[in-house]
Amino acid sequence: MQVRKAVITAAAPDQSRLPLQQLIDAQGRERTALALIIDEATSAGIEEIAVIIRPEDASAYESAAESTSVDLHFIKQAKPTGYAAALTLASDFIGSENFLHLVGDHLYVESTNQTCAKQLINVAAEFGCSVSAVQATRETNLPYFGIVSGPRVPQLDRVFEIETVLEKPTPTKAEQHLITPGLRSGQYLGFFGMHVLTPEVMSLLKDLSNAPESKPASLSDALAQLPGRQRYLAYQLRGSRYNLGVDYGLLRAQLAIGLSGRDRDLILTELVDLLAGRLEGTHQS
């Protein structure tokens, strides 16, 4: 299975500015979040990338993308009609190929020598089917993620056969339908914001976004229909994702990237200094 193309979504009204934020990467260079996401994709051998954006953000994204070796397309979503609808805009771009999907408001830090996207594409290549990256997620974070469950693939530690997908379930539902054997109690497999998907998913998405539902469809709604139709796996990859959209999300992502790179000691020293100063301040008051 070959994966050449990637789709990044960044058109949600409340998230559209996040990929434009400036960070310092592991090598100490000033980069935008978007550039880091594009790097993640290219590291896995992606050749063409489509970014779904709001029309008014076009110029900002073009400059934020920085110079890159891949073929970059910007697709504009005129109205915020939902996640599924945004993805379907890339269907012409995808054609009949498998594709990598990343969300624009997440950054990834690997904990091995392979980037997260690379790890995921390797698994997809090995099994030849759709694979979603997942990580063990505490139940308190359920309101933020799509959750999957299913048995482990025999002999493999980190690969799961997905049977159920629910978007932002309540802990009550999660406990009834989404328990994955082997995880600690109160932990579930939550989406990582990174998927390798087959073109069939695109047609499911189209069906969903054309359906007259009161609520806009999400990617999870489409993925929930996948297990009955074709093999669909989850891979608990070695790395972490950082959601820029939550409180202090950018700060946490920056710290994680910083601590994984060249300036680790410097950052730690600064942190200690900050803490010591604060303690002193507390003491004086």
Added chain:
Amino acid sequence: MNAFIETIRSDDQATRDRSFELLCNGLDLRSTLEVTGELDDYRRTEQNLYRRVRSLFFLSAIHRYHLPTLFSDQASNLIPHDGFEHLLSRRFLEAIDCFLAHQERHGASDGLSSALAEAYHKLGFQTLADQVRSSVRGVRGNQWMFRLGHPAEHPLRVRKELLPPDTSSEGTSLAPIVRETTAVRMDLSHSAWSDIFFLGMDFPEGARVINVSVDLGVKGRDNHTRPPIEAYFRVIDEPVVRLTSVDLGVTTDVETVAEMFDFGRDYLGLLKAALIAAGVVPPGLEGCGHSIERVLLPLVGPKRGIELVSMINDIPKGSRLAVSTNLLGSLISVLMRATSQVKSLTGPLEEDERRLVAARAILGEWIGGSGGGWQDSGGVWPGIKLICGTTADENDPEHGISRGRLMPVHTVLERDSVSQETRQALQDSLVLVHGGMAQNVGPILEMVTERYLLRSETEWSARRDAMRIYDEVVEALKAGDIRRVGRLTTENFEGPLRKIIPWSTNRFTDRLIESCRDRYGNDFWGFWMLGGMAGGGMGFIFEATIKAEASRWLAKKMVQVKREMETSLPFAMDPVVYDFAINDNGTFAELLIDDRATMPDRYHGLHMPSLLRTSPRDLSAGRRREMERVSAMCNEPSGSSLASRLITTLLPTPTTQSDSAESLQAILERSGFDTVAHESIRADLISGRIGLSQNRLPTNTLIQDVKEDDIIDLRERVDSKNTNLGEQAIREGRVAVVTLAAGVGSRWTEGAGVCKALHPFYRFGKRHRSFLEVHLAKNRKTSRKFDQAIPHVFTTSYLTESPIRDSLARHDGFGMADQVHISSGRSIGLRMVPTVRDLKFLWEETAQQVLDEQQQKLRQSVRGALLQWAKQTGEASDYTDNVPSQCIHPVGHWSEIPGMLRNGLLQQLLIERPQLDYLLLHNIDTLGANVDAGLLGTHIAGGQTLSFEVITRRLEDRGGGLARVGGRPRLVEGLAMPNEQIEFDLTFYNSMTTWISIDGLLRSFGLTREDLVNASRVDSAIRELASRMPTYITLKDVKRRWGHAQEDVFPVSQFERLWGDMSTLPEVSTSYFAVPMQRGQQLKAQAQLDGWNRDGSAAWVENLCDFS
């Protein structure tokens, strides 16, 4: 192998179902003790929960029912106090070890066995309760709530569509409201209480219920039927949880997590339990110390809160329709809808959602310290359904622990199995009523569990009958044969239910059934007991054409019978008849938006007065908008009832002197209430000169057990010379009986204030008989035997005199009118609000049974509220906030014999029969006391003034005993013990039964027979002796009834003088007779009845009686 262990472990059903009696058959003392030793070893090592529990119940039953028949009366009988303390503190394992060690050292005895029986019994129930609790926690979907430890991690969110309009904008729209309406359930058969969790989990095959969801209306009050339960939810713009119970008329804003877990502080415990069980304030947060605002932040966002309102359309408590469980279900359902835990915000629930709501309701009941069976949330399901236990498979948390699952399976019977015509026919034939009694079913459920585990022959075959009847009821329903349904529910009630639990019925219910049969004959198709026991909610099934007439007649009949019996049985309200209709929705929700988003009218009646007192600037935008909407509604054509309701609540109603206050004053004046003495007691109470702690003898008092010579042991043998002497005295008419019947038996009915003497507590022969009837029947038997009518005096007080006179008149003196005399009580006291000092002394200084974890929490919280009540009302102020009969009290049984002197009854008796020399005085609840010739003869031969009967002590016999005080034997009241431990060193317990020589008694008052004509001389003699009697302060529970069969219990102060203190007077010669246990045994609480029935005491008493 030990036959008990074999029975427990066997895989063969027949062996496993062997009865307790069969297993005990032929075991002598030595082999029984061997068996109990082996069983005790076995229960310590057995891993399987149910086997362990069954061995505990076997052990308890052997000690309670089998061993006592084998002991000789001479064995040492003391119970170690350490073990008792362990027992009170719920350290059951330690208590058992302590009692067994004592048994090892001093040998087995009746007293020790009573303690072991209690300890095993409690440990058995504790083990079961722990298992249910862990199963409830283990249900998938419930577990996360116990893990959540910090509000910031709250994983629930209220649905966006329920969030109110932005408060910053000048919008006028109201926050949307979700309204949930829910039915209640009535059960056609519960297969003999098979829905008790323990039964369902051990015997899933036998756990089957058929119940029907119904809408209700009260006949004559409501125009149409509707789902009786409503729950409302909305988001408000204040960061609190606002709770309102429309029916109870209470509301509160909960601001801290601690308040949310404090169930006893107000009447909103059920709403709080719902919020907790629904995961809105998950149980894991208990004790986190945060504000509710912190918890609400992730749920609804900053500066917002939630409001929960409950309404049950004034269905009275005790309806046996599971109103509270279904209300809990309704509240939980609306909360789970609002937080997306169930899929649909509106409409009915799906099956798995209903199951989840039911599981949460069970959790809520456990959290709230109550508990029913698993069928109770039946109103959440639609229509008619079968609810059945099921075996636990490997995916269930119960697997490997119990055979059955905690949660049953519900099968809704659709119209193809029970037709529309059948449903209609049921509605056309059934008269659904509330008889007016609101009793606690809890003890019955415990008895059922015990019976089930012991598999006693009659009861086990009754259970099989109940299972057969269940099958037949289902068949009859499917066949559309309502007449057969009626026959079957009657057969169920009169057969298996009554066999398993005789206490499931009562005289009131039996009389109603008899009346229906008498009046309607074959057109009365049957009686249908609802829920756990009869007397409250009940069904009467009639031929459809006469139903309307029968229901009108029944409404009148019930009130009439109630009027006759309300002084003897505890009624909480007047009986009512319901209209009902089968509900095909189960629980159902709708979303109210825009102008429809308003709370029920009565909600506004409750809230508006305080809102109007608040300056508009201090009201939130949401509140202001709501007030504007209410104002608009009042001007709409449909708003007139709301408008008039508001006017009524806002304007002051003319105050009239309330009838009860007036009549209390009148009663006090009429009964010669001594204001001066009352004020002096109040002053002493306030200053601390008297009080609970001052009741006690000085700590340096030397109190020892009596010596052998101090008692006359008549337990096994009475000198035949004395028996002859006694027989002769009876024949010569020299003895009379005095039964003390002035009290209202605070413990017996937990403060309900009915006349204990008239309580028809047990079926002797074919019907229930009261204490009074039993005492008369014993007298009849003796009188007939000796051919001499023995006069029988019942001493009364203001509280009991007219009920007893009425009852005797109605029953023609039970055939003994010429022998019966009523002694009118001449002293009453006015109860007082207790002092904080006494309340604390009672709760902190005296030994108290610690309750199960949740119930203990509830008790602590109620106690906090009671302390507040005492402070706010005024310590030692008059207790007048109740019906008059609950505000006054008799002043202790010491005053009853002086009463007979004062009111001239003794004089009259002596005139009628000058040969009268002796009186047998006994308590109303000492059922074994009779005019025994041997005892009378021994008293005569001894020549003493007073002979007190004492018995060896069992665990429940607390409250004093026979002791040597300062070297002289006397009776010491429990209240007077310097510390509670001393009582455990005393072998004998005071049964209060006293043989009195009349002349000696008069001498102790300084009187002679001739002086009795001189009222002032008698008065001053009594006053003089009274001043030498100690006055005890006691706290008694009284019930205060309000609303619709709601009851609160208040502890109140009163004072008493007690008869046993006559033994302290040096000039009165006394002796003490040790008598058999069954003769001196007293029935103080209804909980004792079951053991009393089973251990043969009831039969023993019946043998003393002649009811013909």
